[in-house]
Amino acid sequence: MSREQREAIRQFRASSPLDLGGAVHEQRALFEQLLSHHPVPEDVIVTEAHYDTIPGLLVELAEEPCVGTVLYFHGGAYVLGSARSSLGIVADLARRSQTRVITIDYRLAPEHPAPAATDDAVRAYRALIASGVDPQRVVVAGESAGGGVALGLLAALSAVDEPMPAAALLFSPWVDLTLSGDSMTVRAEADFILNRTALERRVRDYLGDASATEQHSPLFADLHGLPPTLIQVGSDEVLLDDSTRLAARLVAADVSVTLDVTAQATHVFQSFAASWDEADAAMTRAATFVRTMVKP
Template identity: 35%
Template sequence: MPSLKSYFLEKVIKLSVKRVLGKRMLKSGIEERRQKLDKAASRLKMPKNSIVEAFQIDGMYSEWLSLPDIQNDHVILYLHGGGYEYCSVHTHRTLAAGIGKAAGIKVLLPDYRLAPEHPFPAAIEDAVRVYHWLLEQGYQSSNIIFAGDSAGGGLCLAAALVLRDQNEPLPAAIVCLSPWVDLTSSGESYIKNKEVDPYLNVDGVRKVASEYAGGESLDHPLISPVFADLTGLPPMFIQVGSHEILQSDAELLAIQAHKAGVPVSIKVWNGMWHVWQMSGDLLPESRRAIQEIGEFVKRTLNK
């Protein structure tokens, strides 16, 4: 049963999203909207003693997130969500750092290119480029975890599919938080949960899906990985909430992975909304979800 805190926080989120998506906000340019999201995220608190190191990967702004006395030979490559159009290292730094703390390893968080300025396949190209950079730095593929939320979860899968098809070494596992992996919006939760989802709305999701695809079919396997052959991909760990329109995306992904012989673990969190893990210490469900991710990563890497 969801906590009382989650009940009230969901109500606050619904009111906040309505205000943010008011007429004035929708009339603003995409850069202004991105800046407002970055500013809102600045209120989130990083884990105590966090170390943030900013640097460039071939011109791509990126950050190392770590804590003192953690292992440096393992890494989580975290790809942020935001519908392929929004968010950045600034909006997702706290979430990624929290996952790294729970797993006891450092996190690499890159600012990949965004649509509509850079539609498909730009984000995938950037994700693959960052992974190659990690290998060039001496990291073993077996010590790298892909993780991402929403569009970032889909991006993790698309990058892994490209690597598989190129016969390159794959990461040890893929962690998906509320993954956006069916850009055709075909799942039943797009109807079932459209009134209860406090964050996402179906029209908005379809709009950014079209802009990201850039003329390609929405059922392209690298745009909507639920339509891909997932054979040979590494183990997957999936979390999704029962109050989000993307619930069907996550469930169908798990079904497709199982059919392809990929080890997969999925948990549907009752009463939770899209990427509730970003609530951090504010919410007991967020703390537990992040702890479960950390435990999965530790098991995977035999830490």
């Protein structure tokens, strides 16, 4: 990563009026605007769809056969974002992996507190499998809070011994709502995307009761029986320890896991793949993982 690339991303974030710890209804519009500045490529088809009663978007390639399905959960600290706001990274993943990607509009807090997001993820996954899709041709994926939703889905499936997907792909997952990782402090100065104050407010929105933070943190769930997992994270993230501790817990649960850390990278840096060399390389690795896991 060149100094110029990193500085361009930092300036882009600094110039944005988005405040991840700000008033929800004001920030939702800003979040959508910030993440929708990349147009969907012409060779990508986006179709509205429902899985059970959960709305979402089906993202497919116009002229390439799809080799599998990715069920994707957007980021936004459990209170912001939408299936449409994730289209930039989703379309990139679909093109690189040659899969169809379904991105889900799970319910958001504070209107719908925990465990609404995870419940919606479970319902959408069950509906997808009930439609005839082979679970072994499915990868569950998510970014930031969406990574937490994806992990919560997998833990819920494991708890009732339901068919697992082929794999999981997690971009900078937020899986510890107790905010107890050392990187919350150690990486605070380096992280120009997230900060503890903003995350604390979003935890209150999502849970209400602070005593429930560990209960609703998928990091602390029983992770036995989960599928092979690729975790990508940047070394400059306050959420770095969410990924490193998750990888360690997956190893302890006998789950195959790859922890892919990119030096000096920021939160969900893969979304800058068009202008950041390391982000481009990380997306290629993620797509290769997906394609390998779903191929016949």
